Amino acid sequence: MSSFDEFDAFEGASLSARAMAARPAPYLDGLNPEQRAAVETMDGPVLMLAGAGTGKTKALTTRIVHLLNTGRARPNEILAVTFTNKAAREMKNRVGGMLGQSAEGMPWLGTFHSVCVKLLRRHAELAGLKSNFTILDTDDQIRLLKQLIALTPIDDKRWPARMLAGVIDGWKNRALTPDKLPASEGGAYGGYGVELYRQYQKRLLELNAVDFGDLLLHVVVIFQTHPDVLQQYQRWFKYILVDEYQDTNVAQYLWLRLLAGAHKNICCVGDDDQSIYGWRGAEVGNILRFEKDFPGSHVVRLEQNYRSTPHILAAASGVIAGNAERLGKELWTAETEGEKVRLIGHWDGEEEARWIGEEIEAMSRGTRGRGPMSLDDMAILVRASHQMRAFEDRFLTIGLPYRVIGGPRFYERMEIRDAMAYFRVVTQPSDDLAFERIVNTPKRGLGDKAQQKIQVTARENGVPLVEGARILLAQKGLGGKGGAELAKLVESIDRWRAMVRGPELMFDPDDDAVLDDGEPLIAPMEPKKPAAGAASHMELAEQILDESGYTAMWQNDKSPEAPGRLENLKELVKALEQFDNLQGFLEHVALIMDNESDDRDAKVSIMTLHAAKGLEFPAVFLPGWEDGLFPSQRSMDESGQKGVEEERRLAYVGITRAEEICTISFAGNRRVFGQWQNAMPSRFIDELPVDHVDVLTPPGLYGGGFGAAQGDFGASSKINERVASADVYNSPGWKRMQARSAQRDTAHSSGTRGVTIDMAASSSRTVGERVFHQKFGYGAITAIEGDKLEIDFEKAGIKKVVAKFVTSPDDIPF
């Protein structure tokens, strides 16, 4: 029983009686009028437009507490969904803190995906699954798709499986099942997209597996096709809260609308200016349309910012004002003090990293007029993860402690995935993908040929691969070393499977109980089996890794990373401790893709702008503000003006992370693909309101043009102090910047090292460029005449084609 059940307000009271029992609500006192309105407007649809730093989470958590305190709902009758585990965790902690007890009693507070897993486990059979289905990761997904593509005439060189995965994901985000796809999608993936999608879904069911998109999609389909099931949940979830509503995709939107359809007690919190996930299917339209979707809704605007100084807010506002479709919010603050946003240009990316490193050291020593600052209070927010390297390199050489947030994830490491595949083979008899992964890892002399035989036998008999292997062995179809090894493996798998703790429910019946009229929420369930004693899942895990020879494989490996991998495996087994069984752990890993490092040492944080959403730091560095990098060329190519707007929102998110000091920088030259390119300052820099910006003069730019050779004042702290305190908009730097943006459209090159490519010219074709043509395939441009290109195609020879029929090799020709 959860601690919430002892919460005295609920004891034996009927809903109406509970509702009337008004209790003191001291927690409301700390709220401003708007926040208070967002909390107290409990019935009916509410849209909370919450700008950055306006106390959104506070309002949201207080609302939950208020719902509980006024007896409107019991803890397990509130559905609260977020996008990230971090957000869910924070909400749980804060609600728990306000109530003075653990919030474990809120089973339906979680991410969209984790809530959907719960729902889907209960009703798996309605989707053609068993309740212990596996959640595939991207790797498995790609591998499966590759197998299916191999059965079609499609050339997977030209049409990579990755792309198909993206296409299918897009469909799932829009809640489109194979038979609901509009005819316009028929041409996707060389005309085979729809059929491959259909087969992929079929194969997933056979494997008793789902991918990420399926978690939402299956539940939506179940709700749509089983009104009785939907109705139960409509009644069960008395109040619905949604965080980051601007990030919802079509599937999530439908899901919410279905669940809120009856009582419409739904409170969506979001900020259209922070919608930065369009590329993964988020529809800003959802939030823009809220009032139409839910007639009679209350709209509350949280605009008072408690985070940043006035200059930082003004800079952010100035940038975001460039966007057209906005619901319109203007952040304001009661604060009056504060530094302006700092802007500085550098010669190249390394110089930028060096300067930021020195700046951070200066701040942490407190030599900048303010007291010493902890490294924990500083962050570098980059547009693309590859930008992180320059900083890592630099910080390693100067010994500046840093942490990369959202870097390579623990659970994505090879050894962890291998180990997990072993666990999956043991717990999931039909998990062929896992079996394929481990059958020859460590090497067992089972190469392509042997694996093919297993596949064929399995297919002929219509059984999973492990069983296929068993049959193959019985038929003496595989001799020699490989045969003996395979026999040993199958034997081991049998032994491990016998040790797995017996079957049990994959969901927790305590999550809900009975509806108000006494009707059980879902059909009666088998009771949970008592915990088995002897062989714990941790021991089992260790045994599996040992007996399979997997541990030995790394012990015998003399590569430098082998010890680290063994260490990771140990950590993996240790992590098992927190779970009741292997299945539970596998699910955790599939869903919780973040690695919280609990190191206590102060470190600078390096992360992407996307990863920074929801965070704040006293000092923020925003490097790499160059056209093509930020806004990213790809985003602009793919989505045009809409792309630029999303990038602009990203800029807004970045600036609003800063509490006191915000430093934007750009570099004139940057190495991309091992080649030097020169770049122009980001168009967003022009949009910064001059009155709120300090232009710093970079070291190395005294005298001479922007591209002039740099002086060698590099590490001199004296110079740095001068630089840091420079306070002239009329500085050479600023003028130069203005000049540079004025000549934006003029072709321009000024490099002194290596090749320079003018980024502004990249929209048109150049001789020698590699391109792709729908019909002729790949080729290189040999000549350009007006809008016609002469191209030497690899397969089709030299042809003349109209320029608009060719694309860059990595673009998607639909």
Place this chain on the structure above:
DNA sequence: TGGCATTATGCCATT
């Protein structure tokens, strides 16, 4: 079948 060298390709962001 497994190891190595060469070659093509990619550098957006995530549950």
Place this chain on the structure above:
DNA sequence: CATAATGCCA
């Protein structure tokens, strides 16, 4: 430049 994928050879 760095890695994944491919092809060749022992």
